[in-house]
Each structure stands twice: as structure tokens, then as C-alpha cells.
Amino acid sequence: MAVGDALGAPFEFLDAVDAEGSSGSMFSLRKFKGYGVKNKFKVVAGQWTDDASMGLCLADSLLAKGCYDGSDARVRFHNWWFRGYNNAFGNDSRIGSVGLGSNVAKSLRAMAPGKKPSPKYEAINQDAGNGTIMRLAAVPIFYA
Numbered sequence: 001m002a003v004g005d006a007l008g009a010p011f012e013f014l015d016a017v018d019a020e021g022s023s024g025s026m027f028s029l030r031k032f033k034g035y036g037v038k039n040k041f042k043v044v045a046g047q048w049t050d051d052a053s054m055g056l057c058l059a060d061s062l063l064a065k066g067c068y069d070g071s072d073a074r075v076r077f078h079n080w081w082f083r084g085y086n087n088a089f090g091n092d093s094r095i096g097s098v099g100l101g102s103n104v105a106k107s108l109r110a111m112a113p114g115k116k117p118s119p120k121y122e123a124i125n126q127d128a129g130n131g132t133i134m135r136l137a138a139v140p141i142f143y144a
Helices: 002-011 016-020 050-065 070-083 102-109 131-135 138-143
Strands: none
Touching: 002 050, 050 070, 050 131, 050 138, 070 102
């Protein structure tokens, strides 16, 4: 999961025209191009984004709790965003965690300090994205 995310991170915000117009040179195995001006998160080779970080948080939660525990997962997501837990940047103070989506941001803001969070966040909108699928690798592996 983290390897795939790290390989795909430089291309995440490229327009289809940019990728198509590259004539395939962007995907050369000899010279990996893509860490250019559209590298929104400023990742360097080998660093992953929020998708792998949150997937690792979910994996840690499953292993620590022995089952899915939404409250524990939310605390780990909070620690990822605010404390750098499972991010690709380690203790590099020049960059924090990257890629917080609007739904996760709303969930983290809804957490009350010092209280166990609800196992789920009930949004009152119809926002949807594909982030969940990208973070889900730990679940089928855990339950296999």
C-alpha cells in the first residue's frame, strides 16, 4: 500500500492532458519524472501521502484492538494529522502530515478533547470520494 502510494503520489494532481502529453516519458523506468511543479504535497521519492498514512493507522488499530474499533481509528487519524503518527516525513519539522480531506477534517474537528470519540462521524452532506478505498488494504488482510 505505501509503496503504491509513494509511486503514485507525484501524479495525483496531474491533469489527464499532462500525463497524455508526456508521450510516456513520465512513466519511464529509467528516469522517473513527476516530482515537478504539480507535486502538491512536495513529496520526495519514497514518501507516501495521507492514503498510506491513514491505511497504516487503520492497520495499527486493527492489530491493537483485535477488531474494527472506530473510536480507536479516529484517535489514530487525529494523531496522524496533528502529531505526525505514521506519516512519511518522520520528525522533519519542515513538513507535517499531508492530504487531509474535507470529510476526515470534519470528523477530526467533531472530536471533543479528553473524551472518547464516537466510533463514527455522521456527516450531514453528500460528499463522497475514493479515499476510503485507497486506505482499506488492511481490512481484507486482517480478516482473511
